[in-house]
Amino acid sequence: MTAACPACSAMSSEQINHIVESIHQSEFSIPTVHCAACISAIERGIGKLEGVTAVRVNLSMKRATVHHNGQPRIDDAILDRLVNLGFDAQPLDRKMLNKNKDDVAFGLLIRLGVSGFAAMNVMLLSVSVWAGADGATRDFLHWVSAAIALPTVAYASQPFFKNAWAALSAKRLNMDVPISLAILMAVALSLYETIHSGRHAYFDAALSLTFFLLAGRFLDHQTRAKARSAAVELSALEMPTAQRMQDGIVETVDVEKLNIGDRVLIRRGARIPVDGVVAEGRSELDMSLITGETMPHVVKIGDPVYSGTINMAAPFQVDVTQIGNGTKLAEITALVASAETLKTKYTTLADRAAQIYAPVVHLLALAAFVFWQLWTGDTRLAVGIATAVLIITCPCALGLAVPAVMTAASGRLFRSGVLIKDGSALERLVDVDTVVFDKTGTLTKGEMTVLSAPTGRALQIAASLAASSDHPQSRAILRHYGSNKLTAITDIIEHPGQGLEAKVDGRIVKLGRADWIGVSPKTDHVQSWLCIDGEQPVPFLFEDTLKDTAVATIKRLQARGLKVVMLSGDTQFATDQLALKLGVDQAIGGTLPDQKMAVVKSLGDHVLMVGDGLNDTAALASAYVSMSPATAIDAARAASDFVLIKDDLTLIDDCVSLSKSAKRRMLENFGIAAGYNAIAIPIALTGLATPLLAAVAMSASSICVSLNALRLKERS
Amino acid sequence: MSVLLYLIPISMLLGGIGLLAFFWALKSKQFDDPDGNASRILIEDEDIQSEN
Numbered sequence: 001m002t003a004a005c006p007a008c009s010a011m012s013s014e015q016i017n018h019i020v021e022s023i024h025q026s027e028f029s030i031p032t033v034h035c036a037a038c039i040s041a042i043e044r045g046i047g048k049l050e051g052v053t054a055v056r057v058n059l060s061m062k063r064a065t066v067h068h069n070g071q072p073r074i075d076d077a078i079l080d081r082l083v084n085l086g087f088d089a090q091p092l093d094r095k096m097l098n099k100n101k102d103d104v105a106f107g108l109l110i111r112l113g114v115s116g117f118a119a120m121n122v123m124l125l126s127v128s129v130w131a132g133a134d135g136a137t138r139d140f141l142h143w144v145s146a147a148i149a150l151p152t153v154a155y156a157s158q159p160f161f162k163n164a165w166a167a168l169s170a171k172r173l174n175m176d177v178p179i180s181l182a183i184l185m186a187v188a189l190s191l192y193e194t195i196h197s198g199r200h201a202y203f204d205a206a207l208s209l210t211f212f213l214l215a216g217r218f219l220d221h222q223t224r225a226k227a228r229s230a231a232v233e234l235s236a237l238e239m240p241t242a243q244r245m246q247d248g249i250v251e252t253v254d255v256e257k258l259n260i261g262d263r264v265l266i267r268r269g270a271r272i273p274v275d276g277v278v279a280e281g282r283s284e285l286d287m288s289l290i291t292g293e294t295m296p297h298v299v300k301i302g303d304p305v306y307s308g309t310i311n312m313a314a315p316f317q318v319d320v321t322q323i324g325n326g327t328k329l330a331e332i333t334a335l336v337a338s339a340e341t342l343k344t345k346y347t348t349l350a351d352r353a354a355q356i357y358a359p360v361v362h363l364l365a366l367a368a369f370v371f372w373q374l375w376t377g378d379t380r381l382a383v384g385i386a387t388a389v390l391i392i393t394c395p396c397a398l399g400l401a402v403p404a405v406m407t408a409a410s411g412r413l414f415r416s417g418v419l420i421k422d423g424s425a426l427e428r429l430v431d432v433d434t435v436v437f438d439k440t441g442t443l444t445k446g447e448m449t450v451l452s453a454p455t456g457r458a459l460q461i462a463a464s465l466a467a468s469s470d471h472p473q474s475r476a477i478l479r480h481y482g483s484n485k486l487t488a489i490t491d492i493i494e495h496p497g498q499g500l501e502a503k504v505d506g507r508i509v510k511l512g513r514a515d516w517i518g519v520s521p522k523t524d525h526v527q528s529w530l531c532i533d534g535e536q537p538v539p540f541l542f543e544d545t546l547k548d549t550a551v552a553t554i555k556r557l558q559a560r561g562l563k564v565v566m567l568s569g570d571t572q573f574a575t576d577q578l579a580l581k582l583g584v585d586q587a588i589g590g591t592l593p594d595q596k597m598a599v600v601k602s603l604g605d606h607v608l609m610v611g612d613g614l615n616d617t618a619a620l621a622s623a624y625v626s627m628s629p630a631t632a633i634d635a636a637r638a639a640s641d642f643v644l645i646k647d648d649l650t651l652i653d654d655c656v657s658l659s660k661s662a663k664r665r666m667l668e669n670f671g672i673a674a675g676y677n678a679i680a681i682p683i684a685l686t687g688l689a690t691p692l693l694a695a696v697a698m699s700a701s702s703i704c705v706s707l708n709a710l711r712l713k714e715r716s
Numbered sequence: 717m718s719v720l721l722y723l724i725p726i727s728m729l730l731g732g733i734g735l736l737a738f739f740w741a742l743k744s745k746q747f748d749d750p751d752g753n754a755s756r757i758l759i760e761d762e763d764i765q766s767e768n
Contacts, residue, residue: 036758059752109742117735121728137720144724 024070026078027092031062031417031630031645038087045085046078063092105225108218111156115214118152119207123695126204130692142194145203149187157183157210159217175354175395178361182390183209189387192380200384205391205694212702216399223406223423226414242273245317262320266311268470274320275327278303281316282497284471285309288440290614295526296472298497298513308614308633313471314496335593335618336639348424349666350402357395365389368685381687388689392680397701401669404709409662412712417646418655425641427666428625429659431606435557435652436599436619438611439568439575442629443582443649444544448472448526450480451541458538462530464489465500465511473528474500474511476542499528507533514539524573544574546581553649554582560656565603567596569615597622610652612636627652658712665712669705676701 033042039057046055046066051074054067068074075091082089122145129141160183163176183206190201243265244253250265255273258264263279266272272285284296287309296312299305305318307327369386373379410420420426437443453459463481466474468489489509492502499512510531514521517529519537526544531537554564565586568575575589588599596619600607609616609623612632620626620639628640629647637643644651680697683689741747 036755039752039755040759057752058749059755060749106742109747110739113735113738113742117731121731124727125724140720148728 024068026066026068026075028064028066028078028082029062029090029092030057030064030082030087032087033057033059033062033064041085042082042087045081049074049077049081052078064089105218105221108159108214108221111159112211112214112218115152115156115207115211118148118156119204119211122148122204122207126201126691126695129201138199139194139197142190142201142203145201146191146194149190149203149207153183153187153206153210156214160210160213173358173362175358175399178358178390179209179213179394179399181362182206182387182394185387186391189384200691202387202391202691202694205691205698208695208698209391209394209396212396212698213394213399216396216403219400219403219407223403223410226410226420243267258320258323260320260323264318264320265315266305266318267315268311268313270311272305272307272309272311272318274307274318275322276305276318276320278305279317279319281314283311283313283316284497286312286446286472288446288613300497314494316496335597336621336635346424346428348402349427349663349670353398353401353670357398361390361393364393364681364685372687385684385687385689388687388694389681389684391694392684392689392697393677394698395673396698397669397673397676397705400702400705400709401673402666404706405662405665405669405712408665408709408712409658413642413655413658416651416654417644417648418651419643419645420641421643422641425625426655426659426662428641429608429656430663432562432608432625432656433606434563434565434603435608435610436565436567436603436623437554437584438596438609438613438616438619439566439570439578440544441612441631442610442616443550443566443578444546446631447545448476448542449545450476451525451543453477453480453540454530454538458530458532460484460487461489461504461509461532462511462540464504465492465502465509465530468492468502469494469500473526473540473542477528477540504532509533524571544578546578547647547649549649551582553652554584556650556653557656558583558585560653562656563603565599567591567599567611567616567619569596569613593618608652608656627655661712665709669708672704672708673701676704 030042033039039059042057042064043055046052046064051069051071052066053069055064057064066078068078079089079091125141125145129138133141157180160176160180163174164180167174167177186202186206186209190203190206192198193201241252242255242258243250244258245263245265258274264274264276266283268283278299278301280301282298282300284298285305287297287306290306290308297309299316304321365386368389369382372382372385376382406423406426409426410423413420440446454462459481462477463484464486466477466481467486469475487504489502489504492500494500495512495516497513498516499510501508501510501512503509510517511528514527514529517531517537519529521527522539522541526542528540528542529537530540557564563586564584565588566575566579566582566584568587568589569591570589572589575587579587591599593615596611596616600609600619600623605624607623608625608627609620610627610629611617611620612629614633614635616628617635617639620628620636625642626640627642627644628636629649630637630643630645631647632640632643642655676697680689680693683693746753
């Protein structure tokens with residue numbers, strides 16, 4: 001290092017600004033952004049917010065990066081604005097995203113560029129040789145080719161050499177061993193021939209091999225990187241924070257920083273971040289993500305609450321009793337881990353092909369060498385033929401067969417709103433014979449609608465009362481009432497976790513829980529009661545709303561011959577009622593998380609599980625293939641192979657049909673590759689292969705395979 | 717034959733310029749958001765408030 005003057009080594013203000021900016025930068029996932037109008041609406045809308053210095057939407061990743069001055073709560077302001085603009089958005093954890101920075105793709109692209117450049121130039125020179133150049137001209141062209149090919153192979157083919165070496169040191173054979181051998185033999189033989197003024201040099205073959213295989217490797221890497229970044233994006237989605245109360249001050253802290261005994265404020269509508277006991281206040285919790293039950297659960301001082309449940313009614317305070325490994329969430333995580341170890345490992349089509357391929361090729365080349373050596377006694381000829389066999393059988397088409405199809409398929413799924421987290425999931429989906437759905441939150445919206453209600457004046461009064469509350473049941477009554485005229489009410493009091501009280505025409509009216517009103521509740525229904533002073537109380541019964549696409553999806557899956565089963569943690573009664581509406585083949589209610597896992601196991605080896613809750617997580621992990629909607633909790637999404645970003649269940653059927661056509665394309669591609677080898681190998685074995693023939697056959701098969709993969713895209 | 721002595725270097729040079737252009741595009745992140753760049757040409761200039 002040279003000595004620098006202090007002024008030079010100090011950071012320029014520009015650099016400092018850059019660093020400050022990169023700290024105050026937030027990322028948002030916006031799955032619904034899809035056109036130029038969306039981009040400009042978001043960039044304009046967010047750009048106008050105070051404190052925001054720059055916005056950039058990335059349409060390919062469906063993300064937005066916002067630079068801002070770091071003022072507190074700016075993320076909330078940005079999210080609010082996005083929702084107002086009509087976009088569902090989720091903040092992403094930048095720490096997680098940065099962990100996923102990937103330089104491998106960059107390196108592969110550079111190598112691809114270099115090898116493409118070199119392959120084209122050497123191909124041009126080779127065309128002159130094939131056109132009839134001989135004598136000194138041919139030697140000259142060969143030498144120029146060697147000068148281009150040697151450094152290129154040394155640089156661009158490194159990924160293959162490294163992988164092959166790693167496999168050989170572990171005493172295994174993989175696809176890269178024959179590839180590396182073919183490239184090295186081709187270069188060595190060509191160099192020998194060039195030095196001895198021979199006729200056949202395979203420099204162009206060595207380079208185009210490198211080029212095609214790098215292309216396949218790059219596509220494969222992209223698909224995997226996309227799957228991995230989907231996984232990271234999902235884990236970055238939930239930034240667990242809690243509102244800690246200390247000396248009367250509320251501050252937002254990371255959940256990891258909480259200690260046992262800390263007091264945490266749970267706002268209305270918030271997800272409870274910890275396990276604890278209620279210290280102050282009274283409310284109702286939505287437990288559906290944990291238990292699958294739709295019935296709201298009342299909690300009061302001293303009651304335990306679990307992380308993952310949602311506060312539906314009033315703010316309350318919780319004393320933390322468990323953190324980290326002691327929580328309910330951690331218990332389920334352990335169950336998931338055990339489910340994953342039980343799962344048999346799936347061998348991908350490409351791996352199975354490679355297992356057969358490598359030994360066959362080596363044996364063929366060895367046999368060719370031994371045969372020609374014994375037959376003619378000419379070692380130069382025998383080595384030449386063995387090398388030609390290695391080059392001709394080199395799996396260009398095979399290396400492209402699966403990655404090209406996977407790229408086309410995952411691209412298409414991403415555009416229609418599905419993330420694939422595991423590349424082999426698409427292959428596994430083909431074998432599925434049973435689909436298991438979770439009920440609450442997966443088939444239903446987890447949103448109440450009125451099943452039966454009084455009419456006339458009673459309904460009007462109930463709706464007028466409900467209008468002053470955010471409670472899900474109140475909102476359901478208001479929706480049921482529609483835009484009819486409300487009546488005047490006064491002196492509204494909200495009793496958290498119990499109900500509403502007010503005065504209408506001087507009479508006291510109450511709307512709320514059965515036990516608060518003083519009547520015995522009807523069994524098996526979510527309900528509210530209206531009591532007008534001096535009159536008989538009347539009930540409102542509610543049910544969970546089915547998603548619009550649920551019935552159509554189940555019909556389509558059944559039409560494919562798949563068995564559809566519904567599982568729920570809710571009561572058997574509620575489950576059966578919904579099962580009748582949906583027409584599923586089997587409905588099982590009242591299941592606990594480990595029972596769900598057992599049911600999935602008992603249904604056979606090829607079960608697709610679709611679920612969203614914490615109670616589904618173990619079942620998702622143990623199923624052959626798993627999917628979860630975007631609304632699922634993070635543990636469920638993490639355990640799933642597919643995540644439906646768009647709230648549309650028919651995507652499940654689309655995935656199944658795409659997986660079938662993708663598998664067909666892969667098998668066709670293997671067929672093309674095998675057919676080409678069936679013709680080319682005998683030619684190479686008999687010693688008739690020339691560099692021209694190798695070049696034509698190799699390019700033709702690679703192009704055929706790529707084009708065949710693209711056919712997948714066109715059939716939508 | 718002698719024509720090759722300068723034609724080959726020229727062709728390599730031209731190809732090399734193409735290769736460098738590709739590296740430059742890669743380094744300046746022009747492949748990060750192909751869909752977005754395709755759509756952005758449809759946005760009126762004054763619509764863009766901020767740009768990095």
